Amino acid sequence: MLDKVSKRYGSLLALDHVSLEVEEGEIFGYIGPNGAGKTTTMKIMVGLLSSFEGDVRIGGFRMPEQRSEVHGMLGYLPQNVAFQEWRTVDHALMTFGRLSGLSEDEAEQRIGEVLSVLGLSDVRGKKIVELSGGMIQKVGLAQALLHGPKLLVLDEPLAGLDPASRYQFKQIIKRLAGDGITIFFSSHILSDVGDVATRIGILNSGQVVSVGTLEEFRSRFSAGSYVEIVLSHDAGRWQSLKSVKGVKDLEQRAPNKFLVQLESQANMDETIDSLIRRLLETGSRIRSVTPLSSSLDEVYLKYVGEGEKA
Amino acid sequence: MSLPLLLKDELRGFYRSKVMIFLWVGLPLMAVLFQFWSASTQQVFSFTLLSAVLVSSIGGTLASVMLAVSIINEKNRHVYELFLIRPVKRWNLIAAKFFAVYICIAVASFLAIAMGIGTDYLARGGASGTVLKDTLQSVSISMSMMAVSSAAGVLIGVASPSVLVGAILVIYGGNQISAIPMIPTILNVGNASLFTMSSGILISTVLLILAALIFNKKQF
Numbered sequence: 137m138l139d140k141v142s143k144r145y146g147s148l149l150a151l152d153h154v155s156l157e158v159e160e161g162e163i164f165g166y167i168g169p170n171g172a173g174k175t176t177t178m179k180i181m182v183g184l185l186s187s188f189e190g191d192v193r194i195g196g197f198r199m200p201e202q203r204s205e206v207h208g209m210l211g212y213l214p215q216n217v218a219f220q221e222w223r224t225v226d227h228a229l230m231t232f233g234r235l236s237g238l239s240e241d242e243a244e245q246r247i248g249e250v251l252s253v254l255g256l257s258d259v260r261g262k263k264i265v266e267l268s269g270g271m272i273q274k275v276g277l278a279q280a281l282l283h284g285p286k287l288l289v290l291d292e293p294l295a296g297l298d299p300a301s302r303y304q305f306k307q308i309i310k311r312l313a314g315d316g317i318t319i320f321f322s323s324h325i326l327s328d329v330g331d332v333a334t335r336i337g338i339l340n341s342g343q344v345v346s347v348g349t350l351e352e353f354r355s356r357f358s359a360g361s362y363v364e365i366v367l368s369h370d371a372g373r374w375q376s377l378k379s380v381k382g383v384k385d386l387e388q389r390a391p392n393k394f395l396v397q398l399e400s401q402a403n404m405d406e407t408i409d410s411l412i413r414r415l416l417e418t419g420s421r422i423r424s425v426t427p428l429s430s431s432l433d434e435v436y437l438k439y440v441g442e443g444e445k446a
Numbered sequence: 447m448s449l450p451l452l453l454k455d456e457l458r459g460f461y462r463s464k465v466m467i468f469l470w471v472g473l474p475l476m477a478v479l480f481q482f483w484s485a486s487t488q489q490v491f492s493f494t495l496l497s498a499v500l501v502s503s504i505g506g507t508l509a510s511v512m513l514a515v516s517i518i519n520e521k522n523r524h525v526y527e528l529f530l531i532r533p534v535k536r537w538n539l540i541a542a543k544f545f546a547v548y549i550c551i552a553v554a555s556f557l558a559i560a561m562g563i564g565t566d567y568l569a570r571g572g573a574s575g576t577v578l579k580d581t582l583q584s585v586s587i588s589m590s591m592m593a594v595s596s597a598a599g600v601l602i603g604v605a606s607p608s609v610l611v612g613a614i615l616v617i618y619g620g621n622q623i624s625a626i627p628m629i630p631t632i633l634n635v636g637n638a639s640l641f642t643m644s645s646g647i648l649i650s651t652v653l654l655i656l657a658a659l660i661f662n663k664k665q666f
Binding site for chain 2: 217
């Protein structure tokens with residue numbers, strides 16, 4: 137939980153009274169343009185930045201005063217995770233496991249388990265610098281999971297990954313959340329945030345501008361303001377839909393496929409009823425009528441503004 | 447708890463590095479090559495003493511550059527973040543690095559000085575008392591200078607923002623500071639070895655404490 141957290145770098149106000157509450161077991165997606173303060177927020181949460189204003193509590197413990205208690209329950213994957221060049225996967229994980237308080241035997245066992253879950257068992261003896269970017273990212277996640285954390289803080293975990301690795305990573309995140317781990321992650325790839333996050337926070341210029349589920353965002357912004365109609369037979373009188381009450385605009389996207397924009401005050405259900413009636417009256421046959429909701433990209437741009445898309 | 451673990455870790459990283467391989471082989475080799483040069487010149491100091499100065503100067507410079515560059519690189523690549531989110535005392539990280547490099551170059555220097563002593567003994571057939579005195583003086587100079595160099599490397603590594611600035615500071619600044627423990631020997635004061643070692647330990651400790659204070663305040 138962050139309460140009115142502010143952080144300055146010289147004259148630059150990086151975070152301005154940021155307040156956030158992350159519930160146990162949820163996947164919280166944190167999005168915002170470059171320089172919005174996402175990494176700063178995460179570094180404060182994990183105790184890497186200790187000079188800030190406000191109150192930060194993780195699992196009831198105050199940061200940075202009770203950082204050793206927090207560090208026992210927290211795993212962190214930094215943006216562009218880096219290891220010393222001479223380390224092998226096995227050796228790096230053993231060191232981080234031991235530093236997290238595991239005995240050599242416990243660390244050995246956990247390394248085997250975590251590498252198996254992440255599909256890294258084959259590269260256990262390899263030098264980390266010889267691995268691909270996706271693999272290194274997974275090793276980064278492995279070190280964060282070794283000591284069985286309750287909270288995972290992942291800074292841009294999907295950045296720079298190819299589509300297959302991104303898909304794999306998202307599945308892993310969902311699986312970990314299924315095991316009861318709370319996940320707080322940032323990403324530039326909005327569709328990925330939409331895919332995995334149970335709740336989303338939007339940060340802009342150091343301020344949290346909105347927090348909610350994807351559905352809540354969609355309902356706040358133009359939810360259902362578009363309806364897509366696909367006809368199996370077009371009687372050629374689709375232009376008449378323009379005169380239906382609640383319709384603002386009409387556009388033919390393809391033969392037999394139309395996009396209807398509704399007025400902002402229009403009642404969605406009543407307008408759809410009227411559209412169906414009008415089409416049937418004019419002799420058209422309907423294949424589908426689908427209300428379209430806003431994508432996360434549209435919601436994001438409404439909060440953050442055009443040209444700011446990460 | 448974390449210092450022995452980190453030290454073991456760093457030793458594992460350093461002893462196989464290219465610079466260390468050069469030192470393991472290069473310093474003893476230089477000690478032997480130096481014999482040929484010294485044979486053709488008029489010797490003022492014993493060969494052992496000159497070997498020690500040469501070895502500590504080269505070893506100390508390499509160690510301090512290696513430490514500074516390694517710390518700056520790791521800082522800039524955010525390697526320390528993964529350590530600092532664990533219950534690790536920050537000063538343990540730099541202390542482990544210092545001791546790992548120092549142990550490695552100390553062993554390399556012992557090898558080189560041992561070569562010098564052996565050569566001295568064979569060439570001069572000197573009395574064992576002289577050889578022992580020279581040896582003690584040589585070892586104390588060598589160890590003290592390298593400790594100061596290494597500590598300066600750590601301090602510069604922690605404080606410097608870039609590798610270039612760090613390397614320049616180490617080469618020009620670190621080397622000057624590391625010569626301080628030589629002063630008692632140059633001035634030929636009584637019990638020079640003791641003064642040399644004391645000043646080496648004192649200066650190294652001060653530099654390391656400064657480095658730890660800066661590292662503790664760093665925001666990563």
